[in-house]
Amino acid sequence: MPNESVNDTIVDVLRTALGVDKDWVESTIEVPGDRKMGDLALPCFKLAKEKRKAPAQIAKEASDSLPQELPKGVDRIEAVGPYLNVFFDPKSQARDLLESILENGDRFGSSAVGSGKKVVLDFSSPNIAKPFGVGHLRSTVIGHSVANILNFQGYECIRINHFGDWGTQFGKLMVAYIEWGDEVDLEGNDPIQGLLQLYVKFHKLAEEDPSWDDRGREWFKKLEDGDEEALRLWTWFKEISLKEFDRIYTRLGVEFDSYSGEAFYNDKMVRVIQRLEEKNLLEESRGAKIVDLEEYGLTPVLIQRSDDATLYATRDLAAAYYRHDTYEFHKNLYFVASAQNDHFKQVFKVLELLGEPWAKDCEHVPFGLISFADGMMSTRRGKVVFLEDVLDQAVERVDKIISEKNPALNNRAEVAEQVGVGAIVFYDLTRRRIKDWTFDWDRILTFEGETGPYAMYSHARFRSILRKAKQRGLEPHTTIDEIQFDALDNDEAKSLLQALEEFPDQIRRAGEQYEPSLVTQSVLEVADKANKFYNAHHVLVDEEDISRTRLLLVHAVATVLKTGLTLLGVAAPEEM
RNA sequence: GCGCCAGUAGCUCAGCUGGAUAGAGCAACGGCCUUCUAAGCCGUAGGUCCAAGGUUCGAAUCCUUGCUGGCGUACCA
Numbered sequence: 001m002p003n004e005s006v007n008d009t010i011v012d013v014l015r016t017a018l019g020v021d022k023d024w025v026e027s028t029i030e031v032p033g034d035r036k037m038g039d040l041a042l043p044c045f046k047l048a049k050e051k052r053k054a055p056a057q058i059a060k061e062a063s064d065s066l067p068q069e070l071p072k073g074v075d076r077i078e079a080v081g082p083y084l085n086v087f088f089d090p091k092s093q094a095r096d097l098l099e100s101i102l103e104n105g106d107r108f109g110s111s112a113v114g115s116g117k118k119v120v121l122d123f124s125s126p127n128i129a130k131p132f133g134v135g136h137l138r139s140t141v142i143g144h145s146v147a148n149i150l151n152f153q154g155y156e157c158i159r160i161n162h163f164g165d166w167g168t169q170f171g172k173l174m175v176a177y178i179e180w181g182d183e184v185d186l187e188g189n190d191p192i193q194g195l196l197q198l199y200v201k202f203h204k205l206a207e208e209d210p211s212w213d214d215r216g217r218e219w220f221k222k223l224e225d226g227d228e229e230a231l232r233l234w235t236w237f238k239e240i241s242l243k244e245f246d247r248i249y250t251r252l253g254v255e256f257d258s259y260s261g262e263a264f265y266n267d268k269m270v271r272v273i274q275r276l277e278e279k280n281l282l283e284e285s286r287g288a289k290i291v292d293l294e295e296y297g298l299t300p301v302l303i304q305r306s307d308d309a310t311l312y313a314t315r316d317l318a319a320a321y322y323r324h325d326t327y328e329f330h331k332n333l334y335f336v337a338s339a340q341n342d343h344f345k346q347v348f349k350v351l352e353l354l355g356e357p358w359a360k361d362c363e364h365v366p367f368g369l370i371s372f373a374d375g376m377m378s379t380r381r382g383k384v385v386f387l388e389d390v391l392d393q394a395v396e397r398v399d400k401i402i403s404e405k406n407p408a409l410n411n412r413a414e415v416a417e418q419v420g421v422g423a424i425v426f427y428d429l430t431r432r433r434i435k436d437w438t439f440d441w442d443r444i445l446t447f448e449g450e451t452g453p454y455a456m457y458s459h460a461r462f463r464s465i466l467r468k469a470k471q472r473g474l475e476p477h478t479t480i481d482e483i484q485f486d487a488l489d490n491d492e493a494k495s496l497l498q499a500l501e502e503f504p505d506q507i508r509r510a511g512e513q514y515e516p517s518l519v520t521q522s523v524l525e526v527a528d529k530a531n532k533f534y535n536a537h538h539v540l541v542d543e544e545d546i547s548r549t550r551l552l553l554v555h556a557v558a559t560v561l562k563t564g565l566t567l568l569g570v571a572a573p574e575e576m
Numbered sequence: 577g578c579g580c581c582a583g584u585a586g587c588u589c590a591g592c593u594g595g596a597u598a599g600a601g602c603a604a605c606g607g608c609c610u611u612c613u614a615a616g617c618c619g620u621a622g623g624u625c626c627a628a629g630g631u632u633c634g635a636a637u638c639c640u641u642g643c644u645g646g647c648g649u650a651c652c653a
Contacts, residue, residue, distance in 0.1 A: 027593090034596075043595055045633050055633075082633090083596070127653070168652060217651085262653090288651050297579075305651045312653050339647050341580055368581080369647075401615065419615090431589060434581070436646065443588075447615055449601040450589085457615045465612050509592070521590065521600095528600080535608090535617040554612090576615080
């Protein structure tokens, strides 16, 4: 069914009139693309063969045989060509919607489908000792938003930041530090910059002379074996990074329930290897230990290197077990770039082969990558745009715009931060997550059209009307019975109401598909229709009754926009 | 080579499990601020939905093949 508003009574009436069964109606009925055609439509093509009649004739006959008394809330049902179109009574529709928003407030659009179920979300998960680049934005904001959306639907969300705080990269960094540590500043304001320089220099040399990589592996092995010097450096690098990440998460408003990174699973690797051995899945190959997945069309999973050090896949297996044991999850989600599709296929397949029934509840939620116009981002080559620089630029630009457009704003710095950061977050959540995008300063710093600032602006604008009204002693109607329907009897109000009505359904879909862009699109749709309404009709007019009814609509718009923005992890300032 | 993903207006994208005339934004051009925030609104222009087959009453949507681009393809994560 297209949405929840299709109730049984309507299905029943249509079913009887057409002489078909309930399932047929439920699976065929749809919401017309053009809502002028009706609120629901039932195409009758499929019945043509069976009934040996033209679809249009079937629709016509069915509409003639409808009962006198239509279901509550239905204004009329009419045949239009081969379609049987259902029109809801606009008044009762508007009444139900506004009443629901009035009653539910910022819970409008929420549900309880997930109640009692736990969802584990692994997102953001940046690598320690590397800068937090725009590339890390994706996992962070998508994961955060999906957590908000699922939470809104009653799921209990466990947000895990699976830091990349283990692996050969640390060995490499240690080698670099030992060699050139005195050339960089790791104590000043920007120690990450120093680490990056070491990292880049190392990779430049390693490209020409692979023996550098061997030294890196050696040092990582030392770390795994608990070497004191290695451990000291590792702890120090980690501290430097965590400080930086903390600052960014605070700005983004992102929080986690667990910060157990890869190192956390260090002592849980043995058990994984044990399990694999018990099931006879492990084989020796070229000196390493692997699980062969050839018969499933997958490349082998490397479990243990020839020098016995563990790998990414091993740690993910250990983490999956840990999460299962600790949280008894309904779903275990990984918000990781689509480049790692194969990796997750392998890991989940191994879990399946291990006989774990919960393997099917593990899901990779992939997203496209961010690249530069001239190619890929690469930390190894030092080709990174720091997320903080992007946020700073955005905030700076917003601040300038405020100084031009609303110089009287008193909490300007705070609002500039909210709008600037919100613009970046919203930007990343506008398109479907699977899409790749190219980093472009001009584009990401555009605040007009389908952008975060536009949505925030629309919200602020409508909040402003409510404030102005209050100053004049006007409040929205508080009970639905007071509504003056004439005040909403125009195209702009109707399509605005429609946009508001679709909001809960979009949230539901966004939760099912782990796709925040559906919320973004719905927010933009509401903002668009709201601004059109704003420009076509005055809210604060002489007739008090009309004003108060329109204020109710304004209240509904502000409520929904704020809820939508909040689910996306974007602030909704009162003024801007 | 093989695998996964994408291909819709000049650019960036929507288009829900196939349904009525394929929609927005940006860029371009022309309008609208002495009443609620012009980060807004209205209008003009812009399309062989990558291509060819197939399924269907009906395909941007499903299937097949091909083309283009991105990513992956064992000791990085």
